Amino acid sequence: MEIILVVSFSYLSGSIPFGLILTKFFGGQDIRKIGSGNIGATNVLRTGNKFLAALTLVLDILKGYIPVIISLQYFPELIQLSCLLAFLGHVFPVW
Template identity: 45%
Template sequence: MLLLTLAMIIAAYLIGSISSAILICKMLGLPDPRTTGSHNPGATNVLRISNKLTAATVLFLDILKGTIPVWGAYFLYAHFLEREPLYLGIIGVAACLGHMYPLFFNFQGGKAVATALGTLLPIGFSLGALLILTWVTVAKLTKYSSLSAIVTVSLAPLYVFFLKPLYVYPTLMLSALIIFRHKDNIIRLLNGTENKITTKINY
């Protein structure tokens, strides 16, 4: 069980290390998202430098990076081993760490908000809908992508507590990681120097 879990953790990190934002921008001849805008290789920064379709593609692929390893592990444990929420949480964290510190891109990655969302989708689509609704609502009200992410991941453990309390602790692990990754954004928000989403959000 330990060797299988270790292999899945490594696989999750490697999948997370595939930066869709960098690859898609390179394919389309766009600037490297690490060198322009917020310097973050994620969907929001891609939206700043391109268009909604490109950003939506990056968002979808980043979500898949979290969903694939966790969902795969979930069913693998179901067939061969006893499901262990803690292990699933570690696998989800590994995928997010891959996005934040990608092996294939000099460890210069993003904030892993979409990837974290992807790791939580196997818990249930109702949770995914709540998280997306929270992000969109805060983004529309404040125009701050970072604040939307911080509020969303802060509420995620509460949502999970009411929907599937078995996964509260793994969700807390993910939330703490994402909030830590946003520490610089938190400082800029407090100082009033954080960048806003410059393209109008329509859903």
Template identity: 45%
Template sequence: MTALTILMFSLAYLLGSISSAILVSRLFNLGDPRQQGSGNPGATNIFRLGGKIPAFLVLTFDLLKGTIPVWFSYYLGLQPVHLAFVAVFACLGHMYPLFFGFNGGKAVATALGATLPLGLDLAALLIVTWFLVSYYSGYSSLASLVTFALAPLFTWIIKPDYALPVAILSTLIIVRHRKNIIRLIFNQETKIRDKN
């Protein structure tokens, strides 16, 4: 592993550590999203707290947090497995942000953004899966769980070189949803358009 690879891992984590949900919430005077609504600093909770514009800003930035470091790593010539782990580190930054007390979100948008440079076909398949499940169920968390449960399989079929790190990333995201899983089982989960 080269110094450049380690540098990109570090930069991906630092970029991931910038919590757009908290910054946008401050900009729109919404309070700390970690203490309101679902308690998750992500686009879905910001949508409930502040509406479409703040949620769109958070979603866009969170997608870019995954896309930018992976794109740069690709153009710098990192090996496929290292390229995929750049995505993992970006998501770890979102989940455990250095700048916000290591209390972050679930990294769904960041993970989806990170798949864009790995292949538009793979990214499209994941995004379509998320939208279909969320549309028919009404649950953002269920859509994320189904999408990332299937992500390693999709990746193995389309981009097998990236299957292992995507499986690691999927495991992290599913573990971060453990409370949502319990609420889904007991029919206590909040739907996307619910205002809590």
């Protein structure tokens, strides 16, 4: 049961596209149609909005950090799995 919880939470957390969400919410733009087409902080910076780029960077860091810290607290034997799944969620998102 713990493995399913860690795998699903870490992967889904890692797959949240904060660059896309923030630019749609604050600017109404689709970041995938601007600059390189990437949804990361660097492409958000290309839109000229430094605040959104910084916020995207911080949230991208936190989406990997939070599941790992939670796994470390409750399931320390699954920490490597949590790290891997947060990374895979970021690289291969569900959305």
